[in-house]
Structures are given as C-alpha cells and as structure tokens.
Amino acid sequence: MVEFSLPRGTMDFLPEEMAQRRYVEDIVRKTFESFGFQEVQTPIFEEFALLAARSGEEIREGMFTFMADEVEYALRPEITAAVCRMIVTGKIDLPKPYKVYYLGPCFRYEEPQAGRYRQFWQAGIELMGSQSPMADAEVICVGAKTLENVGITLYRLKVGNIGIFRGILEDAGLDLENQNRIIGNIDGIMSTREKCALIAEKSELEIDDKTYIKTYLSMLYDLQMSLISEGVESFGKYEILPSALENLASWVEKMPIVMEQTYRAAWVAEGVPEKTVDLLLEVSKVCGPRSEVMPTAQTLLKGSAVEQSLQELDEVLTYLEAYGVSNYEVVLGVARGLDYYTGTVFEFDVPLLGAQKQVCGGGRYDRLVEEFGGLPTPATGYAFGFDRIVLSRLLIKDIPTPRKVDVFIAVVNESLDQNAVRISQDLRERGFKVETEMTQRDLKGQLGYASEIRAKYCVILGPKELKEGKVMLKNLETEEQAPVLLEELAEVMKEGNVPENEPEN
RNA sequence: UCCGGGAUAGGCUAGUUCGGUCCAGACUGUAGGACUGUGGAUCCUACGACCCCGGUUCAAAUCCGGGUCCCGGACCCA
Numbered sequence: 001m002v003e004f005s006l007p008r009g010t011m012d013f014l015p016e017e018m019a020q021r022r023y024v025e026d027i028v029r030k031t032f033e034s035f036g037f038q039e040v041q042t043p044i045f046e047e048f049a050l051l052a053a054r055s056g057e058e059i060r061e062g063m064f065t066f067m068a069d070e071v072e073y074a075l076r077p078e079i080t081a082a083v084c085r086m087i088v089t090g091k092i093d094l095p096k097p098y099k100v101y102y103l104g105p106c107f108r109y110e111e112p113q114a115g116r117y118r119q120f121w122q123a124g125i126e127l128m129g130s131q132s133p134m135a136d137a138e139v140i141c142v143g144a145k146t147l148e149n150v151g152i153t154l155y156r157l158k159v160g161n162i163g164i165f166r167g168i169l170e171d172a173g174l175d176l177e178n179q180n181r182i183i184g185n186i187d188g189i190m191s192t193r194e195k196c197a198l199i200a201e202k203s204e205l206e207i208d209d210k211t212y213i214k215t216y217l218s219m220l221y222d223l224q225m226s227l228i229s230e231g232v233e234s235f236g237k238y239e240i241l242p243s244a245l246e247n248l249a250s251w252v253e254k255m256p257i258v259m260e261q262t263y264r265a266a267w268v269a270e271g272v273p274e275k276t277v278d279l280l281l282e283v284s285k286v287c288g289p290r291s292e293v294m295p296t297a298q299t300l301l302k303g304s305a306v307e308q309s310l311q312e313l314d315e316v317l318t319y320l321e322a323y324g325v326s327n328y329e330v331v332l333g334v335a336r337g338l339d340y341y342t343g344t345v346f347e348f349d350v351p352l353l354g355a356q357k358q359v360c361g362g363g364r365y366d367r368l369v370e371e372f373g374g375l376p377t378p379a380t381g382y383a384f385g386f387d388r389i390v391l392s393r394l395l396i397k398d399i400p401t402p403r404k405v406d407v408f409i410a411v412v413n414e415s416l417d418q419n420a421v422r423i424s425q426d427l428r429e430r431g432f433k434v435e436t437e438m439t440q441r442d443l444k445g446q447l448g449y450a451s452e453i454r455a456k457y458c459v460i461l462g463p464k465e466l467k468e469g470k471v472m473l474k475n476l477e478t479e480e481q482a483p484v485l486l487e488e489l490a491e492v493m494k495e496g497n498v499p500e501n502e503p504e505n
Numbered sequence: 506u507c508c509g510g511g512a513u514a515g516g517c518u519a520g521u522u523c524g525g526u527c528c529a530g531a532c533u534g535u536a537g538g539a540c541u542g543u544g545g546a547u548c549c550u551a552c553g554a555c556c557c558c559g560g561u562u563c564a565a566a567u568c569c570g571g572g573u574c575c576c577g578g579a580c581c582c583a
Contacts, residue, residue, distance in 0.1 A: 005574075055583045062581070077583065111506085114577065208578045211508050215579060338583055355578065412542050447544035462542060476544075 009110070009118025020399040024150055024390045025103065028123050031146045035138065037101040037125050042082035044105060048072040051081055053372065054340045064109050064118075075107035078383060080368070083126050088374035096129035103386065115356035115388050124362070124383035128369065131378035133312055136344040136364055137319030139380050143348055143360050144325045146384070152392050155359070156349040157327060159320070160334030161313040162341045162363065164283060167306030172276040180339045182272070185263050186284050187335040192216065193256040200252050213248050216255060220262050232265050279304075284333035290317050293330040309343065316344050342366045344380065350392040359388045405433040407493065408450035412443060412462040419461055423471070423486070430490045451476050457493055 006012065013021060029039070051074050052059045064075040076082060079102050086092060103123040112118060125142055127135050140159065147155050165186065169179040199209045221240045228234070238261040244251065251258075260281055267277045279300070286297055297310055313330070320328065328346075336345045338361075345363035353359070362382020369377035393399065407427055409420045417438075424434045435455070437446050443460070450458045460472040465483050473492060474481035484492050 008574090051583085059583055062583070081583090108582075110581070111579095112576090113579095116582085206578095207509055212579065215508085336583095340583080356582095358582090361582095410543085442540095443542055444540080444544070449544085451544050458544080460543070464542080472543085474543075479544085481543080 007118070009112040011117060011119075015404075016401050019401040020394065021386075021390055023399050024386075024393060025123075027149050028103065028146055028384070028386070028389070029101075031149050032101040032123075032125055032142065035099070035125075035142050037099045037127075037142075040083065040086065040100045040102055041104065042079060042086055042102070043076075044107070045073045045075050046082055046085065048074040050085055050372070051076060053081065054368070062108055062110060064107050077106055077108045079104065079106065079122055079124060080126065080365070080381065080383065081372075083381075084369050084372050084374070084379075087128060087369055087377065088372045097135070098128040099125070100128075101125040113356055115353055115385070115391060117387065121386035122383045123386045123389075124381060126379060126381035128377050128379040128381075130380075131366065133315035133344070134319045135378075136316045136380050137323055137325075139362065139382060140316075140320055140328075140344075140346055141323035141325050143346075143362070143382055143384070144327075147348060147350075147359070147389070150389060150393050151397060152350060152359075152389065154350060154352060154396070156351065157325075157329065157346065158287075158331040158334050158349070159313070159316065159328050159344070159346045160331050161309045161316075161343055162335065162345045163309030163312065163343045164301070164306045164332055165280065165335065166342070167309055168276060168279055168283070168304065171305050172273055174272070178270075182267060182280070183335050185267075186280065186333060189256065189259055189263065189284060190333045190335060192259055196252050196255050205249055205252075209252075210248055213251050213255065214245065216259070217244050217251060220259060223262055223266065227262075227265050227269060230269060232269060235261060235265065238262070287329060287331040287333065290328075290330055293332070297332060312343060336361055336363060338363075338365075340365045340368050346382070350388070352395050353388060353392060356388070358385070359392060360384045403433075403456065404453045405435040405455050407432050407434045407457045407459055408446070408453070408455040409434065409436045409459045409461065410443060410446035410450065411437055412460065414440060416461045416463075416466070419466065423459065423461070423489075427490060432490070432493070447474075447476075459489065 032039075048060070048063070048065055049072070051063065063077055066073055083100060083102065087098065092098065101124065104121065105119055106122045107119050109118065110116070125139060127139055140157070144155075144157060147153070162183070165183050166179055169182060174182070195212065199205065199212070202209070205213075217240060221242075221244070224232075224235055224240055235258075238258045240258065264277050264281065267280075268274055282300055283297070286293055286300070294310075294314060298307075301307055301310055317328075317330070320326070334345050334347060336347070341363040343364035343366065346361070347358055348360035349357045350359050351357055360382055362380070364378070364380040366376075366378045369375070369379060407424075409424050411417060411420050420436045424436045427434045435453070437449075439445075441449070447458060455476060458474045458476055460474060460481075462472060465471050468483075469487075470483040470485050471489060472481055473484045473489065
C-alpha cells in the first residue's frame with residue numbers, strides 16, 4: 001500500500017479546528033465590516049510578473065511557480081498586489097475611497113516553522129483613495145479592534161513612518177534601490193537588537209541562542225574582514241577577533257552595537273555621508289511613548305526634509321487616539337520587509353507566540369497602484385496572519401465547539417428506519433440539527449453514540465410508542481425521558497424540557 | 506541551505522541511560538460479550554506498533570553508519 005503524506009508545510013483541519021477557525025473568522029469579518037469594508041476575492045494564483053513586480057527576480061525562490069499556456073504563474077504569497085491589479089484592471093466601480101477586505105489562503109515556498117506554513121491564511125484590508133493620516137489611523141484601529149474582539153489583548157503595536165528613512169536617504173542622493181538595501185540592513189539591526197534583548201532576559205544561553213550568536217559573529221566578522229581589505233582602517237574596540245567565540249555570553253550585549261558600527265563602516269565605504277549614517281542609526285534607536293519620542297525626533301530631524309514625514313506620523317497618532325487606540329509604541333525604526341511602503345508603517349506582535357510572533361503588518365503604499373498602470377491612488381492597508389491569530393487566541397483561552405446536532409434519532413429495530421428519516425426531515429425543517437441512525441447498531445450503541453456526539457436529545461422510535469402516535473424523547477443531559485406525541489415533539493424540544501417521567505407499567 | 510531535537514498500535518505513550526528480564530507494557534480507540542427496548546460506569550475477549558536500509562553482536566526498539574520524514578530554531582519573511 002502506498003502511504004501518502006501531508007505536503008510539507010500544509011495542514012489538515014479537523015472538524016473541531018474548523019469550528020475554532022470559523023469562530024475567529026466570524027469575528028474578523030464582523031469587525032472589518034463594522035468599518036465599512038467589503039469582501040473581495042481574487043484568484044489564488046497570478047502572473048508571476050505581477051507578484052514579483054516590486055521585488056525583482058530573487059523573490060522567485062520564495063514562491064511556488066508554474067507554467068501554463070506559456071505564461072509563468074505563481075501561487076500568491078500575499079494579496080495586496082492582486083487587489084491593486086483588480087483596481088487597475090478597472091472592473092471596480094465603487095465610490096472612493098475603496099474599502100475592501102479579503103480572507104484566503106496564500107503560499108510561500110519556505111522552510112516551515114512554528115506558526116509558519118507553506119499554505120497559510122491571510123486576512124487583510126485595503127483602504128484606497130485617501131491620503132489622509134486618518135485613513136492610516138483607521139486601518140491601525142481596525143487591526144487593534146480585531147485582535148481585541150477576538151480576545152487577544154496581550155499584543156504589542158509599533159507605529160512608525162518609513163518616509164523618515166527614505167527622506168534621509170534621498171537627501172543624501174541615494175536611489176530607490178540603495179534606499180531599500182540600507183533600509184533592509186536597518187531592519188536587520190532592529191531584529192538583532194530585539195533578539196539580543198530577548199536572550200539577555202534569560203539566565204543562561206540556550207543552544208539556539210548560541211547558534212544565533214555564532215552565526216552573526218561569523219557574518220559580521222566576514223563583513224569586517226572584507227571592509228578592511230577594501231581599506232577601512234580598523235574597527236577599534238568593535239572589531240571582532242578570532243577569539244570572540246570564547247565568551248559568547250558577552251556578545252549578547254555587544255552584538256547590536258558591533259553590528260551598527262560594522263554597517264556604519266560599510267555604508268560610509270559606499271560613499272554615504274557620515275552625517276547621514278549617524279542620523280540613520282540615531283533615528284533607528286528612537287522608540288517609546290509618543291510624549292518622549294516626538295520631542296527627541298523633532299530635535300534630531302530639525303530642518304531636514306523629513307520633518308513632513310514626522311508631522312504625518314504625529315497626525316496619525318492624534319487620529320489614532322481619537323479612535324481610542326493609545327496602547328502603541330512609536331518606533332521610528334519599524335522598517336518592514338516590504339519595499340513598497342511609502343509612509344506610515346506598523347506591526348502587531350503577540351509575544352506569546354515565540355519566534356514567529358508577528359501577527360499583522362501593514363502601512364501606506366501610495367505608489368503601488370500607479371506602478372501597476374493605474375491612476376495615482378494613495379492607499380493604506382495591512383494583512384493579518386490568520387492562523388497566528390487563531391493560535392494566539394487558543395493560547396489565551398479555549399474556543400468552545402458548537403454541538404454537532406441537537407437531536408439524534410435512534411431506532412429500536414431496523415424496520416423503523418424510514419419513520420426515522422421522515423421525522424428527521426420534519427425536524428430539520430423546523431430548524432433542528434438532526435442526525436439519524438444508519439449503522440444498524442443496537443440501542444445501547446446508538447445511545448452511546450448520541451451522547452458521545454453531545455446531542456442534546458435522543459428520539460427513540462419503538463413499536464410500542466409508535467402505535468399510539470408517540471415517540472420516546474430522552475434528554476441526554478438530564479437523563480429524563482418520556483413518551484411524546486409526534487406532533488408535539490418539536491414544541492417540547494423547543495421549550496427545552498421533557499415532561500415528567502411516566503411510570504413504567 | 507544550515508543548526509538542534511525527535512520517530513514505538515488509529516490516537517497519546519512506557520521501555521532506549523547500561524543490548525538479553527520486551528515474540529514490547531499502560532491508557533484510549535475499534536469490534537464482540539457479560540446486558541436481544543436505554544448511553545459517558547465496571548469486567549472479560551479480540552484487533553493493533555518498535556520509520557527505512559545496512560553494520561556490530563550469540564543476542565538490537567536499545568549501539569554504530571547512511572537515508573526519509575516530523576518538530577523547533579537560523580537565514581528569509583515580498
């Protein structure tokens with residue numbers, strides 16, 4: 001016999017899991033819809049060129065691709081691009097702003113990890129046609145409310161504005177490609193800072209932590225060596241020596257700083273002005289509550305071209321508070337992996353989830369629709385990792401599964417099968433969920449099954465009662481039972497009780 | 506691709522340290538019976554497993570080598 005296995009990185013959902021997912025899904029939809037977002041659906045595959053438009057060829061290895069009719073396609077890794085395509089191809093005839101949402105499977109060809117699959121579900125919203133900071137604030141608010149409505153309050157919300165980095169880099173004369181690369185580096189520094197801070201909380205290094213530190217030491221060592229061979233004099237106290245591996249623990253604290261200094265040297269070697277580099281690093285460190293962060297940032301960025309982005313961020317925060325969302329942190333270093341963001345960017349984390357803790361990410365992408373050939377359309381939105389939301393909710397609190405059926409119809413002997421079917425159909429029409437016996441078990445077995453599937457009632461058909469136009473109705477929760485006239489059956493069950501037991505004769 | 510850990514009946518697992526006491530034990534499940542018109546109980550019976558290939562050995566679930574798959578983590582995360 002051939003044994004087939006589940007494709008790597010995919011999952012089957014059993015009835016109980018489906019019920020849990022459906023429960024969360026309903027809340028997500030209701031929340032989206034309460035803000036006026038309407039559902040759309042796009043194909044699960046698109047032309048590869050569309051999906052890769054903003055990120056180049058190298059994205060290929062992260063996608064499932066295939067050829068058909070001499071066109072290259074890929075399973076969608078996210079849905080924003082498809083929504084933009086939908087706008088551009090012009091089928092949409094809605095008044096602006098467009099407020100749409102989606103929920104569906106996406107695919108990435110990656111190594112699975114906890115909370116990370118090759119087929120995963122994304123739920124997201126896009127708000128197109130408004131350039132107001134209010135739109136950003138609303139989108140963030142929908143994110144916060146969705147999590148709260150699902151029952152997840154232990155989240156962390158980081159808000160920033162990628163326009164600040166872009167502005168600084170543009171000032172220094174860097175083109176988009178170089179901007180993206182350096183922003184990517186900063187993203188790396190940010191995540192290393194965060195990871196090291198997490199490790200620092202532990203009393204002892206775990207194996208994975210050691211591996212992490214070794215990997216980065218060697219990466220930075222190589223980078224430093226190649227910079228030195230290109231003429232960088234030395235890294236002074238930030239230089240990584242071959243003896244570094246001897247005391248790994250000491251690097252938990254030093255690593256982020258060394259990483260900054262190494263990238264600093266690399267950027268300077270590329271010709272980025274030192275002033276720009278220092279500013280970038282300073283800005284990336286700015287984080288905390290609004291009241292502390294904004295003054296610092298204003299001083300730091302005074303007189304530069306990015307004051308406008310900062311202003312924009314401030315307005316978003318003002319609106320956000322009007323929406324009742326104040327449990328955020330301002331993190332100017334939020335970079336997001338995505339190249340297409342132009343302004344506001346934000347992330348929601350649920351630390352409970354461990355390594356893959358990001359449940360939501362999004363921001364403003366004012367150029368994407370235009371780049372796909374549409375009219376210039378300001379847009380903002382985000383996507384949730386739906387699976388991670390379900391996971392978070394389950395870690396916090398169990399989700400009760402609804403009962404399979406209200407009524408099970410048992411028969412004393414097979415000759416009554418057709419009566420059972422007729423009664424079941426009648427009850428279904430009256431709104432009950434009903435299941436009928438069909439395995440020829442004895443009555444004991446049938447009752448056992450009925451209680452196992454947690455049916456509330458069992459209707460027992462037997463010749464004795466049927467002769468009088470009655471059936472035996474048993475409440476499986478209270479164990480009460482009594483004969484009931486067929487025509488009164490639905491009524492009695494709706495009232496939720498069973499008449500007093502009749503004395504046996 | 507790299508680094509850790511793992512794989513025993515349909516499910517969850519004991520046993521692996523230190524080879525023999527294990528033709529592998531428990532619980533659950535399924536089927537039947539005690540009980541031919543009344544259920545989550547109890548008892549009895551049956552069914553059912555050491556991931557694959559090779560090696561060491563008188564003897565391998567256990568040790569060694571290779572592989573496959575799973576679970577974490579790194580990279581990546583558009």
